[in-house]
Amino acid sequence: MDANIINPFISSTMNVLTTMASVNPTAGKPTVKPDNKSWGVVTGIIGLASNKIRGTMILSFDEPSILKIVNNMLGENYTAINDEIVDAVGELTNMICGGVKKQLGDLGMLFDLATPLMLVGQGVELKSLTKAPIISIAFEIPEGKFVIEANLADFAK
Amino acid sequence: MDANIINPFISSTMNVLTTMASVNPTAGKPTVKPDNKSWGVVTGIIGLASNKIRGTMILSFDEPSILKIVNNMLGENYTAINDEIVDAVGELTNMICGGVKKQLGDLGMLFDLATPLMLVGQGVELKSLTKAPIISIAFEIPEGKFVIEANLADFAK
Numbered sequence: 001m002d003a004n005i006i007n008p009f010i011s012s013t014m015n016v017l018t019t020m021a022s023v024n025p026t027a028g029k030p031t032v033k034p035d036n037k038s039w040g041v042v043t044g045i046i047g048l049a050s051n052k053i054r055g056t057m058i059l060s061f062d063e064p065s066i067l068k069i070v071n072n073m074l075g076e077n078y079t080a081i082n083d084e085i086v087d088a089v090g091e092l093t094n095m096i097c098g099g100v101k102k103q104l105g106d107l108g109m110l111f112d113l114a115t116p117l118m119l120v121g122q123g124v125e126l127k128s129l130t131k132a133p134i135i136s137i138a139f140e141i142p143e144g145k146f147v148i149e150a151n152l153a154d155f156a157k
Numbered sequence: 158m159d160a161n162i163i164n165p166f167i168s169s170t171m172n173v174l175t176t177m178a179s180v181n182p183t184a185g186k187p188t189v190k191p192d193n194k195s196w197g198v199v200t201g202i203i204g205l206a207s208n209k210i211r212g213t214m215i216l217s218f219d220e221p222s223i224l225k226i227v228n229n230m231l232g233e234n235y236t237a238i239n240d241e242i243v244d245a246v247g248e249l250t251n252m253i254c255g256g257v258k259k260q261l262g263d264l265g266m267l268f269d270l271a272t273p274l275m276l277v278g279q280g281v282e283l284k285s286l287t288k289a290p291i292i293s294i295a296f297e298i299p300e301g302k303f304v305i306e307a308n309l310a311d312f313a314k
Contacts, residue, residue: 047204047213047271054272056204090286114204114271115211115308120282129247129273151272 001135001152004107006030009057009150010137012099016092021072025146028138036127038119039136039147042066042086043126044093047114048101048152055111055152056128057100059093065144081120090116096148109154158292158309161264163187166214166307167294169256173249178229182303185295193284195276196293196304199223199243200283201250204271205258205309212268212309213285214257216250222301238277247273253305266311 010027017023040060048055061069063081070088071078078085093116101113119126128134132153139146167184174180197217205212218226220238227245228235235242250273258270276283285291289310296303 045202045274047206049204049206049269049271051269054270056272056274086282086284087286090284094286112206112208112269113211114206115213115310116286117202117213118282118284118286119276120284121278124281125243125275125277127243127247127275127277129244129251129275153272 001133001150005104005109005152006135006137006150008100008103009096009148012096012103013059013137013139013148015099016095017069020092020095021069023069023072023141025139025141028140030135030137033134033136033149036125038122038124038126039149040066041120041122042081042089043119044089045117045119046093046097048097048111049114050111052155053109053111053152054130054155055150057093057097058149059089059096059146060149061089061146062144065141065146068141068143086118086120090118093118158290158307162261162266162309163292163294163307165257165260166253166305169253169260170216170294170296170305172256173252174226177249177252178226180226180229180298182296182298185297187292187294190291190293190306193282195279195281195283196306197223198277198279199238199246200276201246202274202276203250203254205254205268206271207268209312210266210268210309211287211312212307214250214254215306216246216253216303217306218246218303219301222298222303225298225300243275243277247275250275
């Protein structure tokens with residue numbers, strides 16, 4: 001994926017987390033995901049689909065980062081992963097991917113979003129049936145880390 | 158989901174497995190999925206999306222059933238889950254959901270398919286961010302069992 005496709009994933013993540021959770025993540029360089037495993041302890045998964053585009057966006061958090069983010073979002077003081085946090089990861093995945101959809105739509109890449117799923121567990125084998133590389137972008141806040149993993153195949157090209 | 162939406166999931170599963178793997182599954186009654194866990198040892202996941210419909214189709218196999226099905230499909234004699242079996246689950250998920258897309262499309266329910274994902278591991282927490290119930294249909298072949306889990310929300314209604 002070239003930069004004008006990757007950048008919307010970064011800027012939408014920044015926008016949503018700054019607005020919803022008052023955190024200011026820093027983004028690392030995009031790399032190719034090296035394995036087929038869930039990165040963090042809670043992972044949001046959303047499918048992207050149109051008659052020209054198929055893809056997946058994954059958002060995966062370590063425990064300290066998602067506790068900070070959800071506690072900020074909901075005004076809570078959770079100290080362990082619970083159902084509210086798992087659901088919040090689904091909502092964040094949905095909102096961030098909604099922003100990506102808007103930005104890529106402005107570039108003529110049109111698609112809709114499937115229902116978000118949330119996977120609990122680190123290192124779970126999760127493989128994609130695609131030949132397109134999965135791009136991984138690591139984000140950091142003072143409390144912890146999370147990643148976005150994006151895969152998008154454009155059949156029109 | 159009413160019967161004319163559920164039936165395409167059953168008939169497409171039958172069609173694909175009979176054609177591709179020469180097995181003749183019997184289908185149980187549709188029920189509401191009772192938990193948020195992966196049912197079998199290998200699970201295919203595919204998102205459904207359009208501007209009116211959001212959903213997920215999940216296909217999850219116990220080990221004996223998927224060994225039989227993939228060995229029949231590929232002319233192999235695998236005795237344990239491997240990468241080829243995991244990929245075959247993704248392909249089966251894609252083909253079955255492609256048949257569902259065709260049949261529901263004929264009823265005016267139009268959507269596209271996201272990239273299939275494959276999850277390895279039984280009892281992994283996997284939750285859907287939806288209020289629509291997840292319908293589970295159990296299938297049986299002499300060697301083992303598998304399930305289809307479908308969730309589909311139509312915003313036009």
